[in-house]
Amino acid sequence: MRGGRRRVQSCGQASFPPAHTRRRPLAASFAPPPSASSRPSDHNHLQNVLPHSRGLAVLLAMLDTIYICRHGFRMSWVGAETFLPTGRPRDPVLTAHGQSQARHLADYFSSFPASERPQLIVSSPYYRCLQTSVPTASALELELVAEPGLAEWFPTVTPRTGVHPSPARAQYMQEFIPQLSLSWTPMLYPDANGESISQLHARARRVLDLIAQRCEELGVKRVLICSHAATIIAMGRVLLNDDTDGKRTKFIGAGTASLSKYVRSNSEGKWTQQLNGDASFLPGGVEREWHFGMVPDNVNEDGMGQGWSDPEAPATKPTTMQTKL
Template sequence: MPAATRHLARRFGASQIALNTKMTIETIYIARHVDIYASSAGYRMNWVTDDWQSVTGLPRDPPLAEYGLSQAQELADYFLSLPEEERPTIMLSSPYYRCLQTAVPTAQKLGLPLYVEHGLSEWYSPVAPGTGLHPRPASAAELRTYFPEIDESWQSIYYPSRKGEDVEQVHDRANGFLRALIPYIEHKFGGKHKRVLLVSHAATVIALTHELIGDRNLPLRVGCCTLTELQRKPGETELIGAWERKRLADGSHLKDGATREWGLEDIIVINDTGLPGTENAADSPVGLQVDLLPPEVLAHV
């Protein structure tokens, strides 16, 4: 019995943490945000010009340019074209503006609430010691000012460290997040959802995919607005390594296909500089938010 489970058994009694072994989630879709400008050879707004402003006021959080917005519509149209029994019924997005812009058209066309989850946040290299912390996006309540589709009832269950992560740590984040997310959705919504859509960033998409498949060495390059589809292996009750690929970083739903692909082999990990004024700030909250999770979910982590 895992240590977490033994602790919960002592605290709540074994009968109260008996796990429901019936796993209801069957399919996980993972989309990278769109960020291409003007053409398939283009860039996110801040790659095209320095003359842009963060809508939210958060550093390193540029909005999408026109071409990216059209790709977000293509993604939504694709999901709408699927038979109803194949469409996602719940979607969660990174709190960064470009991810929310990517997610909103799908939320609108499928009539889904949009949940903001910090566990899907951008990957940042470790900060140089003494230089402060990386930026962190606002809460769901604050972001709802810009995106009324956001449902504030979802509280983020995981926060990455504002000190940054190396490649192993972003995988560890994905692992811990998924171990909690999957049973939490199944528990919170009473087994209602079979198909989940996650909207995130390239490195995080790769780490999530690696953990679900169970292979951190799997070569994978992720283009803008590409879609990964993973299905639970028949009869599988594990959470990590329990999914088989139906498609990986596929761009066939896009007019211009997969573009601006990125992979972990492109990483050069350097010590970034933190935000001025955060040198003495606390790196909090961070990690799995155990106080939000019921014993039935914590027993999986």
């Protein structure tokens, strides 16, 4: 994220050359999800499940393992000029170093036995996250899909500064990341007016719930999620039931291209953390670690300016986080 009242660095990207490698088609590995008309609405389902921490445990019962990684080292951290191949604001590319980190992450996953490898990659639609995911998707021949509910955290907008940009559609991003599959229907969008820290944790709980439900439909037991520092910290806390106001004490590692691993430990759906921001496979170790102590609880951030219109703002949003917390 970047700052308004206080400017804070957000979680960024450079360009991978198109790697036209063979991917395992989603349809060949997993049954397609039922149509929207044949399954209950996400909104109604979540109203029943999300207020109770046990709801997430029940929905995650089909998943054995959740891997969560942060994107690699991004270009906007090393100079004033940022190459934006997508033309989208706040969507920088990885540096050459960040690309190298992504390849090391792929090599690390390739060393896993088949029974421990992820079966699907669900990424934030931001270029830096997709770019980080491509080497692993190629190495393991996995489907790579984009979920806007995993997007960057932008704090509540400063009054009279407009809105934040929405995550771009997968159809748009596929022009720049040809490995990106269009098989995934987006399920959640963050509020373009920004989020408080509490609202971010609520979004993390909701998007994990939705991804778990989709994985259950697809028969996926091990999933890799690629996202941004604040979002992955919030998701880690959700999985460890440390996401409510007054708690949030657990440290979740969030260095660039680092990896956390969460495994369901029993039939009640309790999750344990087996890796916490692991960077042992990266030559540079932990880099650009981020945590919520770097920002005040009431942080605001400037929007894109009054009158700015986002061409990628969805016309209809499946579910939008506008929780009043």
